[in-house]
Amino acid sequence: MGKTRKKKKQASSEEATSAIPHTIVMQRGKVGRFVNSLVLDLRKVMEPFTAQKLKILKNNVLRDFIHVAGPYGVTHFLLLSRSEISANLRICRLPRGPTITFRILSFSLCRDVVSSLRHAMTTPQLFTHPPLLVLNNFNTEVSSMKLMVTVLQNMFPSINVQKIKLSTIKRCVLFQYDEETNSVYFRHYAIKLLPVGTSHGVKKLLRRSVPDLSKFEDISEFITKGNLSESEGEDMTEDHVTLPQNLPGVGNIRRQQSAIKLTELGPRMALQLIKVEDGVCDGEVLHHEFITKSxxxxxxxxxxxxxxxxxxxxxxxxxxxxxxxxxxxxxxxxTRSIAGQKRKSTEAELSGAEKKRQKLGQHNKIQAVKRTTKRPTKQLTGQPTKQSTKHTKHTKQSTKHTKQLSKHTVMKTKHKRTFTRKAHRFNAP
Missing domain, CATH: 1.20.5 (Single alpha-helices involved in coiled-coils or other helix-helix interfaces)
Known part of the structure; x- marks a missing residue:
């Protein structure tokens, strides 16, 4: 039973992840090092459902990424490019569009934003869950604005208010429209909760940071008098919320009030809508900010x-x-090659069998001839047989050999005689 439950859980988790929108953030063409770093910052914003370590080659075309997007469940492209006037951001909905093109009026990178803050908050635990989307001051009665809002909403996963865990909401992304400048401002924040109704001294103790008590005689003086830094200012009542769930952090208990604090993570962008087109970067222009057609x-x-x-x-x-x-x-x-191979194999088998038969026939003939020659036949008188001729040849060879040996011995004796005679003459007085 345990194994089947695990399989069911895995299947349900796969279905849930497939329903969540996935994005690819990349640059197109030569954009410069600042826009390249902006691409990396936007990938950080869209975590964890984005291709963070994507490497783009020079030969890669947009069509290649579109073909790959379907099997991997990618729903949106964020394309950053650069023209002579400014940098541009295109948001494409896959697989059939639409595509929204923004002009980037100004931007600040994450490193610049974090360096400007006094108390920066950048931990890897913030990016384990997707951010919360906040849209402000958008007029949905205009068709282009309504389409832009729907595209931005579909970029981030939807929220089920009844089932969501508040501990998973650690970041928020803000898109705010300004009617005077006709531009959209982009901000990225980290969410932090602090308990309300306690003095600054108690808050410092709850943060687990050991305060400097050398100036005080008792800890009660530290809590009542304080003499502490007011860097964050007084808590505003607008930021106070009652918690429906227990949240991580000291003092964040259910049905208790806590204050919401936002710390900016970056990047910052000021965007201007240029055009909305049907399809993925090559369709009919539905809306253009500067060009009007009859x-x-x-x-x-x-x-x-x-x-x-x-x-x-x-x-x-x-x-x-x-x-x-x-x-x-x-x-x-x-099929033809397989049939040919089979035919060749059968022919080879048949030819091999025929060769074997021929060899066997030749062997049988030779054996029959041998048998006929070995059989004893009646010889005529006066005609020598094969065995007698062989015997006579052998005897002739043996006689020749004996003659040669006898000659050799005679020569040896003659040589000895001459040698003895010479020696006798030499030794004589």
Missing amino acids: RKEIRETRKRHLQRRKLRERRRKEQERNVKQKQREKEDNR
């Missing part, structure tokens, strides 16, 4: 886009047809 021009552009779509569909169908035909040809070639 109805006739809109019809012509629509016709052009329809022709492009028809051309693409035709090419796609042709490509699919060609792929199927190639697969059929490959299968036919495979």
Whole structure:
């Protein structure tokens, strides 16, 4: 039973992660080192459901990433590019669009924001869960603004208020629209909760930081008189909330009041909406901030886009047809090659069997001939047999050998005689 439960839990977790939107943040073209660092900061913002260690090669085209996005469950692209005027940010919804293009009026990196703060708050535990999205001052009656709001909402996972754990909400992302400047401001904060109704001395003790008590005679003086730094200011009643759940941190208990504190993490961006287009970076322009077209021009552009779509569909169908035909040809070639290999193997087996038969026949013939020659036959008188001829040859060879030996011995005796004679003559007086 335990194993089946584990499998069910794994399946449910996979389904939940597949429903969550995933993003890829990357640069297109030459953008410079500051925009490259902005890409890394935006990847940090979109954690944990983003490709943090993505490496882009020069040969990679946007179409390659679109083909890969489906199997990996990627739903949004954040593309940063640079033109002669300014840097641009494109947010693409996959697989069919729309694409929203922003002009980046100004931006600050995470390192600049953190260095400007007195009490920075950057811990890796903040990025284990996705951030909370906050949209402020957007007019949804305008079609372009409504489309922009829906795209921004779909970039982040939705929240179930009844089931959500408040301990998972550690960051928030703010998009605020300014009507006067017609720009959207982007901010990224870390959320912190502090208990309310306690003095600053008790708060310092709850933070587990040991205070300097050398100036006080008793700890009661430290709590009542204080003489402490007021760097964070007085707690405002607007920030006070009653907690529905127990949260990590000293004093954050259920049904007790706590104050919400936001510390900025960065980056900062000031964005201006340029255009909204259908499709992924190559569709019909639905809205443009600076260019207005007449109805006739809109019809012509629509016709052009329809022709492009028809051309693409035709090419796609042709490509699919060609792929199927190639697969059929490959299968036919495979079946033919298999049949040829089988035929060759059978022919080789048959030829081998025939050769064996021929060899056996030749062997049998030779054996039959040998048998016929070995059989004893009646010899005529006066005609020598094969055995007698062999015996005579052997005797002739033995006689020759004996003659040669006798000659050799005679020569040896003669040599000895001459040697003895010479020696006798030498020794004579």
